[in-house]
Amino acid sequence: MISISLPQILVISLERSVDRRAKVTQEMSKVSMPWGFLNAVDGSALKRPPQEYKSLKVRCLLGHDLTPNEIGCYLSHKEAWKICAQKNAPTLVFEDDFVLSPSFEKTIEALMENIDLWNFVRLQALYEVPFREVAKLGEFSLAQNLGDAVGATAYLLKPAIAKLLIEESLEIYEPVDHFLEHHQKHGLEFLAIRPYPVDISRVKSTIDDRSEREPIKGLRKRLRSVARALDRFFSSHPWFPR
Secondary structure (H helix, E strand, O other), X not given: OOOOOOOEEEEEEOOOOHHHHXXXXXXXXXXXXXXXXXXXXXHHHOOOOOOOOOHHHHHHHOOOOOOHHHHHHHHHHHHHHHHHHHHOOOEEEEEOOEEEOOXXXXXXXXXXXXXXXXXXXXXXXXXXXXXXXXXXXXXXXXXXXXXXXXXXXXXXXXXXXXXXHHHXXXXXXXXXXXXXXXXXXXXXXXXXXXXXXXXXXXXOOOOOOOOOOOOOOHXXXXXXXXXXXXXXXXXXXXXXXX
């Protein structure tokens, strides 16, 4: 029998979130894969925004500030990418509000058996979008999503991709799951595994306090468009390239 290398598994979670950590431990007891917690950056405890965050530019080009916990959530994922790069090992990143399907372990084994077919694989999504099958992995499909599925509750990535994401995160200006979908910015096209082997628990996250925002309209939207056009013209690395 051929031995399959398994990815390292990091679960991003606030150290103070005792109840959520207990639920994670219970959920991971369903599988035989080793894993560990990665202490999340507590955005609400940050005394000041990190260097990567330029508040005035964010308001001009995004249209609103990120919340402290959105910043903390992004920084937490960035720490996971750094560990992936440092360990030089495929890494499965979870946020601490996941629910595993019965096929989860089988799905990961199929992906690791076909590791040459992917660089980054989405294992969960907030929105259902159309997709195109790229490859068949037994009972699963490796697919390209034809839309922004968003969500960063679970994904699998290789060290080379982690390094690229770190390089493209020298400035933080949008929620991390939106950044992962921002192909024009980082130039990376990610795949997804279908059906998704991970869902979310629907419990409010303790590292992300993002609420549904009203769409930017009217004068604010026009000003944002002008600011983005100027950024594209004057910057060699614009935040929102066409």
